[in-house]
Amino acid sequence: MPYRAPVEDYRFIMEHVVPFDEVAATEKFAEATPDMVSAILGEAGRMCEEVLAPLQRAGDLHPAHLENGVVRTSPGYAEGYKAIAEGGWVSIGADPEHGGMGLPLTLTTAVNEMMSAACLSLQLNPLMTQGQIEALENHASDEVKAVYLPKLVSGAWSGTMNLTEPQAGSDVGALKTKAEPNGDGTYAITGQKIYISWGDNDFTENVCHLVLARLPGAVEGTKGISLFLVPKYIPDENGEPGRANDLKVVSLEHKMGLHGSPTAVMQYDGATGWLIGEAHDGMRAMFTMMNNARLGVGGQGIGAAEGAYQHALAYAQDRRQGRSPVAGGSGTILDHADVRRMLATMRAEIFAARSIAMACAVAIDMGHATGEADWTARAAFLTPIAKAFGTETGIRVAEMGVQVHGGMGYIEETGAAQYSRDVRVTAIYEGTNGIQAMDLVGRKLMDGGEAGAALLDEVERNAEIARDTLPDLAGAVWQAAEALREAMEALVAKAPQDRFAGAVPFLMGWARVLGAHFHLAAALGEGGEGKRTRLARFYIERMLPEHAAHLAHALAGAEGLYAIADEDFAA
Template sequence: MTYRAPTTEMRFLLDHVLDAGKLPETDRFAETTPDLVDAILSEAAKLCEGVLDPCRRAGDLSPAELTNGVVQTSPGFAEAFAAIAEGGWSGISADPEYGGMGLPITVTSCVNEMMSSANLALSLCPLLTQGQIEALEHHANDEIKAIYLPKLISGQWTGTMNLTEPQAGSDVGALRTKAEPDDDGSYRITGQKIYITWGDHDMAENISHLVLARLPDGKPGPKGISLFVVPKFIPDEDGKPGVANTVRTVSLEEKMGIHGSPTAVLSFEDAKGWMVGEPHQGMAAMFTMMNNARLGVGMQGVAQAEAAMQAAVAYARDRVQGRPLQGDEKTIIGHADVRRMLARMAALTATARAIGLDCAVSIDMATATGDPDWKARAAFLTPIAKAFGTDTGCEVADLGVQVHGGMGYIEETGAAQYLRDARITPIYEGTNGIQAMDMVGRKLMDGGKAAMALLGEVQRTAADACEAGQQLKMAANMLSETTEWMVASEANQRFAGAVPYLRAFALVLGGHYLLKAVAADESRLPLARYHVAQLLPEVTGLCAQARGGTDLLYALDFPA
């Protein structure tokens, strides 16, 4: 099945459901006109459909390999990445001063979704580079910016993020990598990092690693960590790749999915690096990269959902099996249970995409205006976009396999790849459990102000809607009460119910977006009605789970 980029759906969301029309009204994004956005999305669609998608299966069947210390990427990947670099897609939101396009994160999120649908394994490389560009723009000194940013933006170099160590996964503060100062102002970095996505490859002339490490006077825990840029090849006086740094690729992980993406174990052996930002402030600098990366990962989940749904619909329209009892369809798309699965896939995917792009618009508006309300809105939506987006990717891809039936379990159809590829997304950039705890922890420290502001928007949509609006109103009221319970409860009580709370919030937002869509296009009413009738009732149970507390969890015994 050939992927088709959903540019029409993206434009509809931006124009009629979200606040994207406010972006060109700001000084920062005044040039981001609808015509420009159309042109960008159209060109990205051509790249994704014509270049990235054709080598997706090759990446799955012929993984990246490490031979004699050299990583060889999957067939077609180098050529596809060259097309990404030539189009300037790595620097789409980067500062024009260094060669970037300066476009909103909203546009980048649309492009990233398309690239991830077409080829998730390959798209991870420019996504990480985008994150590094942002971190360097905010925290690096002018000398580092001048050397690294033009090369990263052009795609001549690529970027990575190095946090995880064998003993330090989500607990980054437990890392042991050391940084010793040198006389020339650089540092010697020593330690081992694991799970480094695109940690080594043969597609670009240099790789820039952002590495968390501890200075000799760094305190234990996360507050004693600093951030360093450590290149694979040390730039010479002209900024060109010079001698090889002492960074060694120990191995590549054999993974469940994203086989075309080399996930490396890297050993830094007195490797030369330069500090980014202030001493002992590495986590703050790295989080600049990670926050928008979380939105990017959420859109990867949306991307896998979209691609899996397209494949499932195509198969259901072609497969003849049994005799449907209603309608004129001769294929399995006429069967009620198949339609049930496809309807759920469509509603979840539409909801996840709307949440992700709403988050992106909020980030852009916060950047453009400095308004604290936009900033709070973006911060609250980020964990929802990441967690619900990636959960949706897995659920929809799983349903896609089911629609295919036995053929879905056969690798030949390609349905299984979407599920295998999607499964990592709820784990990296902070597991979805951590996202949910962040949501009920730090994101409710304002007493629930940001949450209630969003629910106020939902209530206004419900008031303007038809009979479905009453059901949305009831779900939003229930979620408001649960939010008040969260704000009043102790931390671990909140954490115990964080995941169902986040999902309940996402489903309520889904009803909000889908009913707003109907106001602009009545042909969208059936999907909105399905969501309200079939998915919103889940909010009742989810809110009950969210308020369940810890007693039942800690009463359980798990025998050794």
């Protein structure tokens, strides 16, 4: 089934649902005119449809593999990557000083999502490079920037992020990789890293690794970690790839999905690296890359959901089975109530998750363009929601896509199962969704809920505007926002462990309310009548009520959870 980029949806969201006009009105992003936005979305959409989408099955059926120490990528991936790089899609938001377009992250978010829907395995490569570009722009020395950024921005070189070690997963502070000064301003990096997405490839001239390591005498834990740039090939005096560095790919992981994306075990044996940022301040520099990647990973989930939805819809519109329960129906399984329920749920969830991600990107752009603390706080608050809900949506929608196919969904040849296998890891990497939720109830409520309350104020103002046009929907959204406000105020007063016990349902409660808010905005944007209004009604009447259950769980506390004894978990 051919993929069709949902360009119309992005345009509508930017025109009617999120305040992208405020981004374009800033001096920093003045070039993001409606014509420019339309051209970017249209060209990127065509590239995704014509070049990347045909590679989706190839990566799954012919995985990347290690051959005599060299990573060999899936058929067509080199040509697909070339189209991404030559089109400038790696560097939409990068600084023009180094060859980037300097456009808003909101546009990057839309383009990345389209690439994810077309071929998630390949899209993961430029996503990692984009994060590295941002980290270097913010923390690297001028000398490092001059050598590396033009190459990364052009796509000639690619970037990775090296955090995890065999004994140090989410507990990054337990890492053992060490960095010894060489006496010439460089460092010798020694250690092993695992789960390195696109740790190597056979289509870029160089692969640049951002590696967390510990300097001699550094304190234990995250405060003693530094960040280093360690290239596969050390640049020569002309900035071109020179001699091979002392690093190698030990093996590639055999994964549930994303077979086209080589996930490497990397070994560093005194490899030459350059310090990025200040010594012992590596986590701050790395978080610049990780925060970029968290929104990007949320977009990966949404993209996979879009691909799975289109796949399932095409099947449902073609598959005939049983007698149609609808007079004058199509005669396909789309006539059946439960299939229709699943497809409507998939479409409604995608719109909600996409709008949350775009709202987060707008807040990040406004924070960068204006320096206003309120926008920065909003971006920080929305990031864990965008990441977790975007990826949960991907998993749920992809699984539902298999169900729409019935027995054929369980047959690999249909391609339905691939979306489910590929997207599953997105809820795990770049900080598990549980960690995102703990961040939301922890750091993001340290202001007493001020950033969250400002968001809820906006939700309620929009609901008040909608009361004349869509009174029943507006009332439901307003009441849900009030319930969420009360739950947040109660959670702020709770002890940390009680917050953590209900963190995931609290985040999902936020996602439900924000999803309803954006659906209501969409209904208003088309005048209260039309396809978006019908979808909004479906979401608000049938899905928004789930927020009450989420909030009840969120406020239940930790006591009952820990009352379950360890031995109670035994079979």
